[in-house]
Amino acid sequence: MTEDPKGKIIICRCNDVTLKEIEDLIEGGITDIEEIKRLTRIGMGPCQGRTCIPLVISIIARKAGKKPGEIPVPATRVPVRPVMMGVLAGEMGDDDEE
């Protein structure tokens, strides 16, 4: 049973993933957060999972009858906040005022 019959409860803002989409996967037997991540793109947007991952953990816990502590958090990888390629390359050049 979904709590999101209209598909208007947004869990991941970056990739517009709804509660319903996640619940459907869990009901289909997929409860590994890494799998849910790859199939729905939760946690893969520009917020890097900051908003959605804790929510998804609680959804899995509720639907799959697990404790939140039993659900491993997905790896945190560099960069821990998005960075422009040009900045990592070194000097952005022309528009640098300093």
Next chain:
Amino acid sequence: MPTRELPEKSEITIIGGGIIGVTLAHELAKRGEEVTVIEKRFIGSGSTFRCGTGIRQQFNDEANVQVMKRSVELWKKYSEEYGFPFSQTGYLFLLYDDEEVETFKRNIAIQNKFGVPTRLITPEEAKEIVPLLDISEVVAASWNPTDGKASPFHSTAKFALHAEEFGARLVEYTEVKDFVIENGEIKGLKTSRGTIKTGIVVNATNAWAKLVNAMAVIRTKIPIEPYKHQAVITQPIKNGSVKPMVISFRYGHAYLTQTAHGGIIGGVGYELGPTYDLNPTYEFMREVSYYFTKIIPALRELLILRTWAGHYAKTPDSNPAIGKIEELSDYYIAAGFSGHGFMMAPAVAEMMADLITKGRTDLPAWWYDPYRFERGELRGVALQMG
């Protein structure tokens, strides 16, 4: 749905649920064989879901060109039948000097011989294909519009689904711990969920192949080592911004393209290992940014969202080891893909299924003979990037 239930017995058991194991299970089951895949975590979780998504026929030897030509045919066929995204958006190798051009002319001749329509194009033509390219240093490009890319997640999931429809069993979250061997014959496999009786085992664990070989006490020298390669993905941009896979050996052996979702994905030649460590490094983040912005300067303002690492399971000649290992019946290996496993999988599945069910294949399996290392007959190093 993949299960966590281990069957009591299976004629054929594949260790490793990556794209190789899954497509092989699919092919064997389709031919009516009883087959089980045993995967330590979940389908695709090893190297498959970490790969750079590219599928190309532009190799530098006849065997790989033939195998990849067949593979692309199969990618196309199954993507249409099963409905997963595979797009023939081409591979574009940027060339910066005469020597590179000469090398690629030779490669193109080999490719053309087998009907792969690669051709040399001008920098301006390259820019028409990818308008954001910086071609100021480019002298020519090698272009094959029939190369492509596919989503590792969706394609593997579809192959898995249809493999099960044909009767294959995919067992996840189950780790093979040991072989049950009697008088040189495989009788079964001990796993974290108990023992499965089986006669034929395929080692499809790629980066972990040496560990499985050791478990089976294989003495034949099959040098496959795990090297750490890293990849990057950016924030999504308008689809169609970078259609083909763009390659530049000059700039860091870089490869980059756009995913169906819109992010720029790719990597460079920076390699660490042998190691099982998968922590991304600072050096990679910097190098990939420098080289990518050299190739497409407009990427400078694009945000990197994530980097990650996966394994290239490398052999000394960057060609996989595919075939039967005679010292143990019936033990097969399909591993050591050196970064080409995803793209080769459908053809390798066909080749392996031929070898297992018929003992012979029309595809040039001899090139990947696992005994070549022992005999000191290394192949020419397969063209590799990233």
Next chain:
Amino acid sequence: MPDVPSYLRRGYITPEELFGMIPKPSEERLRAKPVAVPECPQEIPCAPCREVCPTGAINMPTPNDLPIVDYEKCVGCSLCVQICPGLAFFMVHYVGDKARITMPHELLPVPKRGDEVVLLNRMGEPVGTGRVILVIPREKSMGDTAVVTVEVPIELAWEVRAIRVPGGKRND
């Protein structure tokens, strides 16, 4: 939920609940001079009232204990009202048929002496009007909080805990 005190369900405390936890000052004491009465029924880690009290009238062995005012020692100086981070200290003084309530005020406008203001109870309901008889502005308050004393009908002494000041420029 019988274990949840009703003041935590509603967000306000009634005088009955309050004086079930701390003693109520006697009529005699209330007529003598202003006396500080804390409305702080929960064990939270906080001690400035005790630390600032010049006569040591506030009994609180550890910062997590409830403040208990020794009404005989309290001199009605209002320092506790000024400093209390929870704005939970008030002073009450009975004068004739009026009561003078001293309370913290951290809103605009700050009233002036003599202003007539709307009296609010603990639920924010208007219960009448009263006259401001003393204002300690923020700059002169030891706790950086303005303190206002209003005169109210004596029967509202234990009801009025906030004021609404009419007029004043508002943000658009």
Next chain:
Amino acid sequence: MRLTEHPILDFSERRGRKVTIHFEGQPVEAYEGETIAMALHAAGIRVLSHSAEKHRPRGLFCAIGKCSSCLVKVNGVPNVRSCITLVEEGMKVEMQRGKETLPKGAKPPAWKDAPRYKADVVVIGGGPAGLMAAIHAADAGASVILIDENPMLGGQLVKQTHKFFGKREQFAGVRGVKIAEILGEEVKKRGNIEVFLETSAVGVFHEGEEKLVAAVRKNKELLEFLGKTLVVATGAMEKMIPFENNDLPGIYGAGAIQTLMNTYGVKPGDRVLIVGAGNVGLILAYQLIQAGVEVKAIVEAMPKVGGYFVHAAKVRRLGVPILTRHTILRAEGKDRVERAVIAQLDENWRPVPGTEKVFEVDTIALAVGLRPSIELLHQAGCQVKFVRELSGHVAVRDGRMETTVQGIFVAGDSAGIEEATTAMLEGKIAGIAAALKAGAASPEWLAEIEKAQRDLLEFRSGPFGRHVLEGIKKVLVGVDGYA
């Protein structure tokens, strides 16, 4: 929509020179030093982008550059986070519509080695924990680098107009904004603390025994910080809750509203519904009233007020209803919040049919809790564990706040959601311990650690603190506080 007067804060001194930016071709007045999102909000503009997949309207949400809800195009460059990008005269801002094209004609950047700064102790985060860590590490004898993402030190303190609890020596009775000023001054006084503002750590790497922090300043310059030890005091992130249309512009995290009104003096809206009666929600309600905003109600799913009673009493007597055992069902509105629908919850946390109430509000504030920001610790390899009492995943550590990665310390909300006061005490412990570990402090500083540990125990001896202590026990390793 700008605040001209405020009972506690003075914005006239804070606002810079007037400039004009353009949004969708229309001129918008702004002040130098404020972010694009703040200036647009002050002009009444709520919708900043349309999402990439379902084209839903989106606006500001977190206001600290984390949530990606407020992306705009600036001078042709897409994906700019308007909440952390400062306005510049003549800037051309456009709404981002899904996935955008990249500007043509860019020049490739040149390779440059990043400047590298070294210190005994590198502190990441300039909130209460990080400030105290830096001050005490410096006093113990260490050279210190302190980096923070914001243009000013103080972390969340700079948005807090209320006075803090605790003891007077721990700044009790002093407003958060003032504490930020005091600690900022203390940092400035010390010659052995080097401060880097507007600098975000993007990764922690190991260089032998030392820690390399890669960071980006003002989003455009790569910097490297090498420390013998590292204190991570990166604070917290706001939680989100699922309800219908929970992404509509006008739904903000409580922290974003505090940033709008208390940092930039921009009125967040006219009529607000607050979800959550913990301390954040209660304090926010009071701050909104101080800014002249009407708070229609506070709804709370729990059967009681979760924050301090005194914070509840403060807003209750100003007429704000607190509806315990209620939840928000949905937000309604075309492309911004026009109303909110709430309902009562039964014993099983299910909405009771027929109890729906509608509030005509233009803003919904989510104050449904914080969770520790552990991204850097997790990325650096520190072992983490989910602890309900600490509000999420936190790093396993010992009594001196050292994590399972030698030389990496943690303090404040990133070690578990608690109070600014405990954050300061933990910061003190971590700062001194990091200085000791770096070999920069003499052993007598252990006495200061012990004093701070006693102060923490005293602070945590009440019912709120005991709950936290239960949680800390689950992640504490080592005997006598040392592994």
